[in-house]
Amino acid sequence: MEQLPNMRLTTQRQIILEELGKVTSHPTANEVYDMVRKRLPRIGLGTVYRNLELMAESGIILKLEVGGTQKRFDATIDPHYHIRCNSCGKVDDIDMEVQPLINQVAEKASNYKILGHHIEFHGICQDCQEKNSDTTVN
Amino acid sequence: MEQLPNMRLTTQRQIILEELGKVTSHPTANEVYDMVRKRLPRIGLGTVYRNLELMAESGIILKLEVGGTQKRFDATIDPHYHIRCNSCGKVDDIDMEVQPLINQVAEKASNYKILGHHIEFHGICQDCQEKNSDTTVN
DNA sequence: TTATGTGCAAAACATTTGCAGGAGT
DNA sequence: ACTCCTGCAAATGTTTTGCACATAA
Numbered sequence: 001m002e003q004l005p006n007m008r009l010t011t012q013r014q015i016i017l018e019e020l021g022k023v024t025s026h027p028t029a030n031e032v033y034d035m036v037r038k039r040l041p042r043i044g045l046g047t048v049y050r051n052l053e054l055m056a057e058s059g060i061i062l063k064l065e066v067g068g069t070q071k072r073f074d075a076t077i078d079p080h081y082h083i084r085c086n087s088c089g090k091v092d093d094i095d096m097e098v099q100p101l102i103n104q105v106a107e108k109a110s111n112y113k114i115l116g117h118h119i120e121f122h123g124i125c126q127d128c129q130e131k132n133s134d135t136t137v138n
Numbered sequence: 139m140e141q142l143p144n145m146r147l148t149t150q151r152q153i154i155l156e157e158l159g160k161v162t163s164h165p166t167a168n169e170v171y172d173m174v175r176k177r178l179p180r181i182g183l184g185t186v187y188r189n190l191e192l193m194a195e196s197g198i199i200l201k202l203e204v205g206g207t208q209k210r211f212d213a214t215i216d217p218h219y220h221i222r223c224n225s226c227g228k229v230d231d232i233d234m235e236v237q238p239l240i241n242q243v244a245e246k247a248s249n250y251k252i253l254g255h256h257i258e259f260h261g262i263c264q265d266c267q268e269k270n271s272d273t274t275v276n
Numbered sequence: 277t278t279a280t281g282t283g284c285a286a287a288a289c290a291t292t293t294g295c296a297g298g299a300g301t
Numbered sequence: 302a303c304t305c306c307t308g309c310a311a312a313t314g315t316t317t318t319g320c321a322c323a324t325a326a
Contacts, residue, residue: 008300044308065205096247109234111264119257126249182283
């Protein structure tokens with residue numbers, strides 16, 4: 001497990017990272033908790049939150065803020081974009097070229113020193129199109 | 139006040155919309171509550187939440203999900219992007235061209251029917267650069 | 277007049293934190 | 302040993318909701 005210098009390698013951390021790596025679904029902290037609890041029934045939700053936060057700070061996972069009320073986590077850290085289904089609420093990766101020039105454009109247009117950007121698309125996923133679902137999720 | 143067919147024009151709604159229109163700071167629901175309370179001391183926080191939500195659904199204001207723990211609201215509804223200061227947490231509009239082609243690229247790259255996108259930049263605002271501040275905000 | 281909106285308080289969620297005991301180095 | 306980490310539970314912060322009364326249309 002990649003980690004910051006003084007971050008101990010605990011069973012909890014290994015399993016959180018393993019479970020997060022198994023899925024492509026951008027789970028919430030609570031979903032990670034459920035996944036991990038199958039292997040470590042006594043783990044606390046606080047531990048999951050603390051470690052996801054620490055790993056996101058260390059850069060070994062990504063913390064997403066893609067709308068809805070909960071944050072989501074992603075084991076894939078290379079720059080990529082996300083798309084959220086307005087109908088069922090799921091979040092997928094989207095395989096398109098990351099825009100490197102856009103930060104320069106933004107830097108010229110603002111007084112900010114730009115550190116990064118993310119683009120979030122929203123739409124209707126194929127499953128929901130087929131179901132003709134019209135239930136909208138936050 | 140623009141509104142949906144059966145949305146009544148109440149004092150509370152007028153004042154919430156007026157106060158939101160006065161600022162460019164993308165206030166949180168609680169900040170709107172504080173602004174409005176100066177003119178309507180007995181208004182409830184629930185009323186502010188309910189109405190901001192309704193107005194966002196009607197499209198007369200924008201609800202932003204730009205990271206941090208709270209949602210923010212914007213009286214300017216034409217498509218534009220936002221930039222958040224990693225140091226002090228403030229959110230500014232950014233005056234750059236909105237990317238119209240990007241939805242087509244994304245639609246080709248996904249199974250989704252794309253309804254829209256937003257881009258959020260993050261960086262360090264000029265004030266914080268001058269202060270050399272290194273305190274990071276969620 | 278009557279459906280919709282409001283104030284208030286409580287509930288529901290998501291997340292964070294204090295602390296005493298446990299485990300990695 | 303000596304930190305750092307964990308489980309647990311309580312606290313915090315944000316948003317939503319139930320309900321009796323008020324009010325716009």
